[in-house]
Amino acid sequence: MDLKKPLWPLFEFVTQLYLISPHGGLEDLIQELPDDLKLLDIIYKQPSMLIRPIASVFDNLALIKKGRDITLPDIRDEDGKELPLFDAMISLTKQRVLEYELEAINSALCGPCSCVLCCTGPDLSARQEFFEIPLLDEEISLFSRFPIVDSMKSRAKTAYSEPELEIDGAPFYKRPSAIYHWATGYSLILVRGAACPHLNASGSCNIYSSRPVACRKPQIFPFVIERLSGRHQDAAERYLRRDALLAIWDCPYVKEFKAEIITYARLCNLTCIFKENKA
Ligand code: SF4
Ligand code: SF4
Structure with missing residues (x-):
């Protein structure tokens, strides 16, 4: 190619x-x-x-x-x-x-x-608030350590909707990283400074052969x-x-x-x- x-x-x-x-x-x-x-x-x-x-x-x-x-x-x-x-x-x-x-x-x-840019949230100094990794339904179990936010409000929006999804009066990305159920499907939201739990210390993926399609x-x-x-x-x-x-x-x-x-x-x-x- x-x-x-x-x-x-x-x-x-x-x-x-x-x-x-x-x-x-x-x-x-x-x-x-x-x-x-x-x-x-x-x-x-x-x-x-x-x-x-x-x-x-x-x-x-x-x-x-x-x-x-x-x-x-x-x-x-x-x-x-x-x-x-x-x-x-x-x-x-x-x-x-x-x-x-x-x-x-x-x-x-x-x-x-x-490079591990695709496996981490934005830098603490970045303007970007979060990094989104779309997930298929069957890939959610790969990230079972994260909470799942699934509500009528989340399912009516996407990660980039304006106004953004608010939870307890604050934008969703001000909370810890989580899986969200949006109108377009599920995604893992990595917030500033966060990293995918499958990223190992040497900068490679622990689940490389079964990593999500988005990866x-x-x-x-x-x-x-x-x-x-x-x-x-x-x-x-x-x-x-x-x-x-x-x-x-x-x-x-x-x-x-x-x-x-x-x-x-x-x-x-x-x-x-x-x-x-x-x-
Ligand atoms: S595709 Fe690879 S090289 Fe490009 S930003 Fe993502 S991790 Fe880095
Ligand atoms: S699953 Fe692997 S490739 Fe995908 S974000 Fe996590 S460490 Fe990176």
Whole structure:
């Protein structure tokens, strides 16, 4: 995986080719791709090998081509209009391809950095009041030493709602670190000066192989679509199309690879946004 060679132009090309090709199945088309494929000045070597590990992202496309019905989550544009089915399918596919690719890039870049920024709350002198680690329902048990705040009020807000959630007359982040149940799901809130209990003295994670999904995410976040709700199994998924790439400026490798990240966003036709998280 390489920020200078994003996968999306390749997947977009294959999508268009598949729609006009006589092939019924995608695998036939993938097998016929040349060993070297040049798109947007990028040479993809062995493109079939790049596609196969996540070829399942094309499942909906294959169903559309066969004239079958597909069911997608609710994805809207910034005016609140529901996207046409094909556009929604493309946005969802693009989000999945970028998540897959950026997660792998993140793992490769983060390890050598000896950095624990993603495992700690903000510094005592920072303007940022807290650091949020979103948790899936099944990941809550990894953090059983923390209290869970779950009330009608918390479930009506997110960690970034304004006005913020108050508990006993004070903002929630003035209390010790805890797990909160928000409108968008659960998250661990690490307050200023706090650290994840799984961070060990040598700066690595004690539960690395079973760490939460959020801890595996890149500091270069694909926001082709942004999830608005539905992290719980029982809640409907709703998304907003953003067509953006968000890179967290606090991260040392985001600074180091700034130019490559801008190029990556351009090649994927996304707006590139750099944001400080723990200023
Ligand atoms: S679970 Fe591991 S990777 Fe995640 S915040 Fe804690 S120490 Fe860091
Ligand atoms: S800020 Fe970047 S380098 Fe530091 S722990 Fe997070 S992902 Fe890794």
